Amino acid sequence: MLWDSAPLNAVLPGALALTAGLALGIPAGAPLRRLGGSLLGLAGLILLLARGAASQLDGAGDLARVSPAAGAWCLLLVLMLLMADALSQLRPGPRARAGLLALLLAALAALLWSGALSNLSVLQEYASRKEAFRTAALRHLALALGSLGAAALIGFPLGILCHRNGSLRGMALPVLSFLQTIPSLAMFGIMIPILGWVAATYPAARALGIAGIGFAPAFLALVLYSLLPVVANTVTGLAATPPAAIEAARGMGMTGAQRLWKVELPLAMPVILAGLRIVLVQNIGLAVIAGLIGGGGFGSFVFQGLNQTATDLILLGALPTVLLALVAAIVMDILVDLTRRIPERQP
Structure with missing residues (x-):
């Protein structure tokens, strides 16, 4: 598991952000709080994957690969569902949705361009193809x-x-x-x-x-x-x-x-x-x-x-x-x- 093989200082910030995001997003309540919690949890999950993958590959050789396990994908699904539920309650207008979509796509593009997740195996497959x-x-x-x-x-x-x-x-x-x-x-x-x-x-x-x-x-x-x-x-x-x-x-x-x-x-x-x-x-x-x-x-x-x-x-x-x-x-x-x-x- 990631906790057993990665240094605590590498995974602790992401784990704390993910935990705080889930604590804010899962309880029923204000949709803005749920939206903020889902975004915080998503940022924590990304940080956890990025720093955890980097620490696992440190000194492991060029052929080593790190891939998210089922738990990471389940967490991603939960966070996306929380975000979708919050947006459905907020009911933003079409222009607000267009702006939010553009912002999320820009953030995703910046994340991929930065190379923060380049140690993940799926992005290594992309790099070779x-x-x-x-x-x-x-x-x-x-x-x-x-x-x-x-x-x-x-x-x-x-x-x-x-x-x-x-x-x-x-x-x-x-x-x-x-x-x-x-x-x-x-x-x-x-x-x-x-x-x-x-x-x-x-x-x-x-x-x-x-x-x-x-x-x-x-x-x-x-x-x-x-x-x-x-x-x-x-x-x-x-x-x-x-x-x-x-x-x-x-x-x-x-x-x-x-x-x-x-x-x-x-x-x-x-x-x-x-x-x-x-x-x-x-x-x-x-x-x-x-x-x-x-x-x-x-x-x-x-x-x-x-x-x-x-x-x-x-x-x-x-x-x-x-x-x-x-x-x-x-x-x-x-x-x-x-x-x-x-x-x-x-x-």
């Missing part, structure tokens, strides 16, 4: 954001048509719902022979990079998974437009297209953005599976780590995926709240 990590990060973002954009380009018009045409809605939504029921591994696997046949039959498709394995099948699978939330939320948002607003727009002489763009879509935007939030968070997670079929992304580290029984390599792929999904969810929630406030500010 920097170029591969950058490539995987860009590919993961391309898969998640690209599939979101493609699904929006297809899903918005389809959702508008489904809202206007009940027969089309009755056909489209069940098909899209069926696609959602296909397990992710099966969906990615189905894409392999289909796009493999397309690449073998059409040289132009092969020249564009379409193949049975790689980016294309992963991208197509993610687009198919994304269509239902986009279409369904577009239909729901448009259907929830107050009839009085539509009648007022019609009384002002607006055409159907003008009513759609100036009245219905702005009022439906919070619901539509909520669908995009679902898609983005879902695709960030599902893009990990692209590593199984050569699609790249953080999943390549996860599956390499599973094959080699290397926990640190798994964490190198899993931790940025979780962080990316959390940031995406918070940003989309902020956008949803901002669009909900727009009608309230209008005279």
Whole structure:
């Protein structure tokens, strides 16, 4: 254990800060106290890991590694839950949440840049795979954001048509719902022979990079998974437009297209953005599976780590995926709240 192998003066400050943070954050009470306690405990845990890892590696050789045990991850989870609970009680506005998110990301970037945690094994894995990590990060973002954009380009018009045409809605939504029921591994696997046949039959498709394995099948699978939330939320948002607003727009002489763009879509935007939030968070997670079929992304580290029984390599792929999904969810929630406030500010 850390207490048995590290000098007391190395771990005592972090342990005291962690204990004080938990003592402040765990008891029910003022949310500000809980938020402050969680931040203090988080700082103590980071200090404990940094100084403990440095003391354990002192004179241990270049090949020695130090990795947080299950207790450290459980403490991190508890502190994050305390922080989330405090913020849910405080209910900060969208701009305050955006500022807090920017502050936390800046603090995380400064911590990583400082090298205080560089002795941890997962960061040593990163140091030896920097170029591969950058490539995987860009590919993961391309898969998640690209599939979101493609699904929006297809899903918005389809959702508008489904809202206007009940027969089309009755056909489209069940098909899209069926696609959602296909397990992710099966969906990615189905894409392999289909796009493999397309690449073998059409040289132009092969020249564009379409193949049975790689980016294309992963991208197509993610687009198919994304269509239902986009279409369904577009239909729901448009259907929830107050009839009085539509009648007022019609009384002002607006055409159907003008009513759609100036009245219905702005009022439906919070619901539509909520669908995009679902898609983005879902695709960030599902893009990990692209590593199984050569699609790249953080999943390549996860599956390499599973094959080699290397926990640190798994964490190198899993931790940025979780962080990316959390940031995406918070940003989309902020956008949803901002669009909900727009009608309230209008005279």
